[in-house]
Amino acid sequence: MGMSLQQIVFGVLSIISIISALGVILSKNPVTSVLCLIVTFFTIAGHYIMLNAQFLAVVHIIVYAGAIMVLFLFVIMLMNLNAEIEPQKRNWLKYAGAISGGALLLVLLGALREADVTPIQPAASDIGLISNLGKTLFNQYVVPFEVSSILFLSAMVGAVIIGKREA
């Protein structure tokens, strides 16, 4: 069976990302969960690189692994959450979680079964490269881009105000 280098890399990346994603929800220790999530982010960044979207890959790592997960770690470490002091969840909560999760799975399966996914030719598409992405953002999508930046600004102002009130 002839497998191209790309398929091998894709397979390895996918297996690691599924295992580490399972690790996030199955591990008892919150710090281990965070570390597994970071590994998952890295494998997803690897997928981006395979799609020739290097900019997305790096920004994904900077924003998620480099900033957001550090904040998660901060909170978990300072609250000193441990497996021993984790509150026992009620049984009905577990059942409710399982049922709603299963329902979501069904919906996703139904949606994806009928979906017509055209294969992407990674090498042919250069949209993920930074100059193309920038040109697209600032020519074709300049209004949504500016609107979302205002949204970010208002979120920042809100965060500062909440922080100020406490002090």
Place this chain on the structure above:
Amino acid sequence: MNIDWFFILEKIVLISGVLAVSLLVAMYSTWGERKVASIIQDRIGPNRAGFMGLLQPLADGGKLFFKEEIIPGNSNRFLFILGPSLAMIVACMTSAVIPWGDTLTIAGHTVSLQIADINIGILYIFGVVSLGVYGIMLGGWASNNKYSLLASVRAASQIISYELAMGLSLIALLMMTGTLSIKEIVEQQRHGGWNVLYQPLGFLIFLVCSFAECNRTPFDLSEAESELNGGYHLEYSSMKLGFYLFAEYINMFISSALMASLYFGGYSFPFMDSLGLAPNLVTILGTAALFIKIICFLFFFMWVRWTIPRFRYDQLMRLGWNIMIPLALANMLITGAIVLYRSTH
């Protein structure tokens, strides 16, 4: 499969070479630090091991290897070991995108003295730098010690705060050069002037931030022995402590190389294209020029350490958020206006 074996061999040799040189420079930075300290404090410094104490780093390393290795009870063993390993790996990873020289021609093959010339080089460095926090945070938390945890939280918030100003100062540079590839930035400086002439404020901000990113004095709050009994590596001993200390020196070396490449022309030197020498010789001279610039920066790092006292933590935060970030924003605005003006006129 059609694999270019020469290419693979070239990259393996280059990667090992760069790693070896980084480790060597970091090793002798510890020696340099002690010598610079002794000169500034008017004493002799290490002079017993070898000529002028040149074997001192080897003696220090050997000592660290033979020290007893202690892993504190009730600590998370895996994370405790992962911390220093991550710090070391992350410190070594950045060297991949720095152009250590132009191209050499060996037996008809053109060999670039850069491991990977990716078109997002600067963003890659940001990604790696932002991961540097994990080594410190995991180590501090896994030690199961309040002082270590406090120090690691301090270090992490310091690194995150100064990363912002650092990024903003770089955006101004990117607007000017129009590329994210470090190699291209160096090539532009080879034909034009050094970027520090056009971006003096940006360089100053970048310099201050790299002191904070490397946890160097006057921003070495994470290892303030007077208030925290040592720092995030309080519980570490033997070579695991050595890794943390060593990673700091590698970080210093890499940020010196980065500053030299981004603002001081990298491997280019004045009149390099009008000397009329063989291209290979010019490349080697260029690499030598880059290392001279790096050594100047390393000396500057040490000079500052033995001259300026440590900041208080609130002063550090105020400097980062109230002075550095607004300055970087203003620098970005001015650069943007000038770039726009020059592109329309």
